[in-house]
Amino acid sequence: VSRHDQQAAPRIVRTVAELKAAGRELLETATAAGREASLGLVPTMGALHEGHARLIAQARDENAVVVVTDFVNRFQFDDPADFERYPRDLEADAAIAGGAGADLIFAPEESEVYPDGRPRVLLSAGTLGEKFEGASRPGHFDGMLTVVAKLLHYGMPDPATPAATMYRAYFGQKDAQQLAIVRRLVHDLGYPVQIRPVPIVRSAKGLALSSRNRFLTEEQQDAALVLSRSLFLMKERAEAHLPLRPVEAVAMIDSAPGVELDYFEVVDPGTLEPLAFNCAQTPFTGEALVLVAARVGGIRLIDNMPLGAI
Numbered sequence: 001v002s003r004h005d006q007q008a009a010p011r012i013v014r015t016v017a018e019l020k021a022a023g024r025e026l027l028e029t030a031t032a033a034g035r036e037a038s039l040g041l042v043p044t045m046g047a048l049h050e051g052h053a054r055l056i057a058q059a060r061d062e063n064a065v066v067v068v069t070d071f072v073n074r075f076q077f078d079d080p081a082d083f084e085r086y087p088r089d090l091e092a093d094a095a096i097a098g099g100a101g102a103d104l105i106f107a108p109e110e111s112e113v114y115p116d117g118r119p120r121v122l123l124s125a126g127t128l129g130e131k132f133e134g135a136s137r138p139g140h141f142d143g144m145l146t147v148v149a150k151l152l153h154y155g156m157p158d159p160a161t162p163a164a165t166m167y168r169a170y171f172g173q174k175d176a177q178q179l180a181i182v183r184r185l186v187h188d189l190g191y192p193v194q195i196r197p198v199p200i201v202r203s204a205k206g207l208a209l210s211s212r213n214r215f216l217t218e219e220q221q222d223a224a225l226v227l228s229r230s231l232f233l234m235k236e237r238a239e240a241h242l243p244l245r246p247v248e249a250v251a252m253i254d255s256a257p258g259v260e261l262d263y264f265e266v267v268d269p270g271t272l273e274p275l276a277f278n279c280a281q282t283p284f285t286g287e288a289l290v291l292v293a294a295r296v297g298g299i300r301l302i303d304n305m306p307l308g309a310i
């Protein structure tokens with residue numbers, strides 16, 4: 001992202017009306033300068049790190065206008081304490097977003113997004129939202145989907161901008177279940193937006209970057225490395241067309257002190273259904289996603305690894 005270091009600080013807007021007006025102005029300026037009319041939206045909850053920067057940088061590469069949304073969505077937290085302690089620092093976020101190439105940051109007050117408090121109508125992630133993360137965080141994906149639907153509307157280029165405006169939204173592979181559910185939202189409800197997945201950004205040692213990692217001590221971060229090690233073991237076996245033997249990965253995690261495994265599962269990337277070849281004998285073929293979640297020092301961590309050609 002360093003080549004965007006010279007970018008001017010992004011403008012921060014607080015209301016949907018300001019977002020729409022600023023987006024239109026930026027699109028008009030870009031198209032007047034001969035650029036393709038395109039807008040990339042990067043939804044985040046702030047506390048930005050290199051993982052978010054990668055999403056923003058990809059949006060920068062692919063679009064004339066880049067909008068980052070920065071909003072901690074109360075209604076996707078099943079634990080109010082987790083919501084309260086979620087890190088918030090708009091100034092630091094603006095520096096990272098600007099460095100990665102964002103033009104605009106939409107950082108609304110809660111009353112702008114939820115003028116009537118908790119919405120009476122929520123979108124449902126259906127069965128995709130009930131398993132894995134949804135099983136231990138009831139309502140999480142319905143809350144996430146509801147705010148993503150709203151943010152996709154807010155960011156959608158105004159009809160008054162050039163008719164052929166391309167609209168793209170960027171989501172990290174880090175939250176694989178979220179990505180699968182957002183893809184279904186767009187497919188099932190016909191949203192006019194292209195979903196662009198972005199690979200997981202990891203620390204030098206392999207830990208998937210997360211805004212929650214700052215709650216871990218260095219020792220706990222080292223203990224958490226067993227999660228990515230177990231995923232890379234599956235990747236090596238998949239690439240060698242060997243049986244995955246996920247039980248061995250589970251044993252690895254179970255033997256790590258201070259790491260409490262929730263799930264480790266090989267699934268279909270679209271349906272998140274466990275795969276039949278998730279067994280000891282069959283050599284791995286095709287495409288799959290390995291999902292893992294664990295608690296380390298009371299902090300819930302998730303990670304995953306796409307296998308095959310996805």
Ligand code: AMP
Nearest residue numbers: 044045051171172174175199200201209
């Ligand atoms: P969050 O602010 O945690 O809701 O994340 C906002 C977006 O950034 C989501 O699409 C995440 O999947 C993505 N993201 C978060 N961490 C990473 C990471 N380490 N690598 C890639 N994308 C990430």
